[in-house]
C-alpha cells in the first residue's frame with residue numbers, strides 16, 4: 001500500500017475507532033505525508049511489502065479529515081481500528097500513535113493535539129481510585145478548632161498546598177519543620193518537590209517518619225485534616241517499595257513524577273491498588289507540549305494520566321511562572337473533569353510561581369475543585385513560612401467571602417504584609 005492509500009476523506013469513523021487529531025507541517029506533498037503518518041502509525045512502512053496479506057487491510061488507519069492551514073500545513077484526523085490496540089497497554093498504544101511518526105524526515109512539525117478513545121480501550125485501564133469525590137471525602141471532617149474561621153469548609157473550597165522550599169538541600173529535620181509551619185499556618189497539603197527523592201541529606205524513610213510525625217502534631221493542634229504528599233519517584237520496584245512503606249506508615253498520599261517515571265511504571269503503580277491518593281507531578285512535560293507545532297499536547301497527557309488512574313495532576317496556572325495560556329489550562333482541566341465514560345474525575349492542581357494575591361484570579365479560572373499550591377509564594381513571605389501560609393489562607397477566605405484582599409488585609413496582618421511584598 002502507498003501512503004496515499006491511507007487517505008479516505010469519505011470515511012465516517014465509528015464509535016469503536018480510536019481517533020487522533022494532529023497538526024501536520026511538511027516540506028513534501030502534504031496529502032502524501034498525512035497518509036504516511038496514518039500508514040507508519042498503523043500497518044504500513046515506506047514501501048509496499050510482499051508480506052502484506054489481504055486479511056490485514058482492514059487494520060489500516062485512515063486520514064478521514066484534512067483541513068488545510070497553509071500551503072504546507074493542515075489539521076488532520078486519523079481513525080485507527082480498535083483491533084490495532086492491546087487493551088490496558090498504554091506504552092504499546094503510544095508506540096503506535098505517538099511513536100516513529102514524529103521522526104519522519106518529511107515532517108517539519110507534527111503535534112498530537114487530541115486523542116478520542118473508544119470506551120472499551122479507555123475502560124480497560126483502572127482510572128482513578130479516589131478522584132475529586134474521594135479526595136473531598138478525605139477532607140470532609142468537622143473542624144474542631146479552626147485557626148481562622150468556620151465559614152469555609154474544606155469539603156467545598158479550593159485546597160491550599162505548598163511545596164517545601166528550598167526544593168532540595170534541607171536536612172530531614174528542617175524539611176519536617178517547614179512542613180509543620182505550613183500546616184499550622186493554614187495549608188491543607190504539604191508536598192515534596194519533584195527532585196527530592198532519597199538523597200544523602202534527606203533519606204526517604206527518615207523523611208517519611210519525621211514529616212508524618214509533624215503532620216500528626218499539626219492535625220492535633222489545628223483540629224484540621226492535613227496531608228503530606230511524599231515523593232516516591234524512583235526506579236519502578238523501588239518506587240513501589242516506597243509507596244508500600246508510605247501506606248504501612250499510615251500516610252494517605254504519595255506523589256510521583258509521571259513523565260520521568262513513564263507510562264509503564266504508572267500503570268504498575270496503579271495496578272498495585274494501594275490505598276493511597278496518587279498525586280501526579282509533570283516535570284519534563286514541556287519537552288513534549290511547549291512547541292505548539294510539534295510534540296504532544298498537555299491535554300493528551302492529562303487524559304492519559306486520568307485513564308491510568310492518578311488522582312491529582314498539575315495542569316498550569318495561566319497567571320504564574322510557567323508558559324501555559326488561560327485557554328490551554330482550561331483545556332487541560334476539561335480533560336480531567338469531563339464525562340469520559342464515567343471514569344472518575346481527577347483533581348486539577350495549579351502550581352508554579354503563585355502567591356496569595358493571585359487567589360482571586362485563580363478562583364475565577366478554577367472554581368472550588370482545585371489544589372492551589374504556593375512554594376515561593378509562602379516560604380518567600382517576609383515573615384517566614386508560618387506567616388506565608390496564614391496569608392494564603394486569609395486570601396482564600398477573603399475570596400470565599402467575596403471581599404477584596406486589600407480590605408481583608410486591614411484586619412489580617414500576614415495578608416497585609418503579603419499585599420505590600422508581592423504587589
Ligand code: CAP
Pocket residue numbers: 163165167193194281282283314315316317321322350351352353354373374375376377
Ligand atoms: C512550584 C514548583 C512546581 C511547579 C511545576 C516549582 O514552586 O514546585 O514544581 O509548579 O510546574 O518548583 O516550580 P513555586 P507545573 O510555587 O515556588 O513556583 O505545575 O506547571 O508542572
Ligand code: MG
Pocket residue numbers: 163167193194
Ligand atoms: Mg517543584
